[in-house]
Amino acid sequence: MKKIYDQLSNDLLAGFYVEINKNINKGILSSAMYQELELIKKVAAERGLSNIDLLEIYMLHIRPQL
Numbered sequence: 001m002k003k004i005y006d007q008l009s010n011d012l013l014a015g016f017y018v019e020i021n022k023n024i025n026k027g028i029l030s031s032a033m034y035q036e037l038e039l040i041k042k043v044a045a046e047r048g049l050s051n052i053d054l055l056e057i058y059m060l061h062i063r064p065q066l
Contacts (some may be wrong), residue, residue: 005043014057016040
């Protein structure tokens with residue numbers, strides 16, 4: 001599954017990260033989705049991005065479009 005995340009832009013990667021987190025917290029997705037978050041974090045780390053960077057990218061590029 002990591003290969004899918006490797007192909008995403010930073011904006012989309014950040015969007016997946018934030019939306020999966022939100023949906024886990026709301027109970028829409030099960031806690032098993034934490035595995036997906038770990039895969040996203042690995043890809044982000046390979047790109048030199050932290051969790052905070054992902055949140056900032058989301059706030060700057062994704063949220064304004066919603």
